[in-house]
Amino acid sequence: MTDSILETIGLTKEFRGFVAVSDVSLKVRRGSIHGLIGPNGAGKTTCFNLLTKFLAPTRGQIKYDGRDITGMKPAEVARLGLVRSFQISAVFPHLTVLENVRVALQRQRGGSFDFWRSDSLLRAFDDRAMELLEDVGLTSYARANAGELPYGRKRALEIATTLALDPTMMLLDEPTAGMTHEDVDRIVALVKRVSVGRTVLLVEHNLKVVSGLCDTITVLARGSVLAEGDYAAVSRNPDVIAAYLGT
Ligand code: ADP
Numbered sequence: 428m429t430d431s432i433l434e435t436i437g438l439t440k441e442f443r444g445f446v447a448v449s450d451v452s453l454k455v456r457r458g459s460i461h462g463l464i465g466p467n468g469a470g471k472t473t474c475f476n477l478l479t480k481f482l483a484p485t486r487g488q489i490k491y492d493g494r495d496i497t498g499m500k501p502a503e504v505a506r507l508g509l510v511r512s513f514q515i516s517a518v519f520p521h522l523t524v525l526e527n528v529r530v531a532l533q534r535q536r537g538g539s540f541d542f543w544r545s546d547s548l549l550r551a552f553d554d555r556a557m558e559l560l561e562d563v564g565l566t567s568y569a570r571a572n573a574g575e576l577p578y579g580r581k582r583a584l585e586i587a588t589t590l591a592l593d594p595t596m597m598l599l600d601e602p603t604a605g606m607t608h609e610d611v612d613r614i615v616a617l618v619k620r621v622s623v624g625r626t627v628l629l630v631e632h633n634l635k636v637v638s639g640l641c642d643t644i645t646v647l648a649r650g651s652v653l654a655e656g657d658y659a660a661v662s663r664n665p666d667v668i669a670a671y672l673g674t
Contacts, residue, residue: 432457432596432626433478433509438487440473447473449650451487455596455643460618460627462637465647466671474647475600475630479511480504491596508595512585512602520574524565524584527573528556531591556591563587563617579610583617596626603636615640634662634671646670 431454440448448470455461465471476482478489480501489497491509501511519527529552560566563583568576573584582602589597602618603611611633618627618640631637637644638658646654646661648670654661661667 430454430456432492433628434490435478436488436490438474438477438489439485440470440477440482441485446650448477448484448647451647451650451652453645453652453655455626455628457626458624459642460622460629460640462641462644463628463630463647464632464634464637464644465653466673467632468649469647469670470650471630471632471647472600473650475511475598478628479598505592505594508593509598510589510592510594510596511598512589512600518573518581518584518588520572522573523570524560524573524576525553525556525569527584528559528587528591529553531588532556535592559587559590562590562621564613579606579613582606582610582614586614586617586621590621594625596628597621599627599629601631602629603631603633611636634658638662 433455435451435453438448438451439446451474463471463474473482477484480496480499484497487497488495491504491507494507496504496507496509519530522530532552532555557566557569560569563586565580565583565587568580573581576584586599586602599618603614606614615636618629629637629641641658644656644658644661645652646664646667653670654664654667
């Protein structure tokens, strides 16, 4: 078993000649929380979409657990245990919070709808869903309509539905974007909790969010890797400071 669970080699994405991600090689250590950060336009979202297979690279390779996953579809990599957080748009607003997690658990079973017809299976799914809701601090919202959840709680639900897929590695796209300070603290604590025994790659704009969370941080700027290291090292790096200040 190698030390790194996810590796990119020379990952490059061009949009009609514009290089959004340029020759990015990174290694994510098994069991770590790895941050991929950078100022606006750095290529974070493009990188995330390449890693989660929603975009195909122009050049380069992605390896997960020693296997070349470059040409694979999102569902295939999810089956290998590499799961992206669902977007809020994937939360079903008219279903309850509990039902949303139940649907995700059902999806993990491979799309069979048998459990709708079996009381005992339904109970087993609900028990597991309640455990996951407890993990993310949403027990008291279980019967609420997902559409009525406050924004920060929706992001927690998004993490619960991701956990329902039993990931070995989670890819989280700006889990604290647009949140109040209080919600940010809650989500940071939550990511810390759910990362135990897993690997997490977190795409984030906010340096502060990754400071208490990430073991290793890769800084992107203008599509390329600018710096890599722990928070203390990258936050002192003059190139990183200049990139964030836009100088
Ligand atoms: P970040 O997430 O770090 O803000 P993005 O990955 O969204 O950066 O964008 C990186 C660069 O690639 C930006 O200059 C953006 O305008 C460009 N870009 C992203 N997606 C596309 C696209 N589909 N077509 C053309 N240019 C794109």
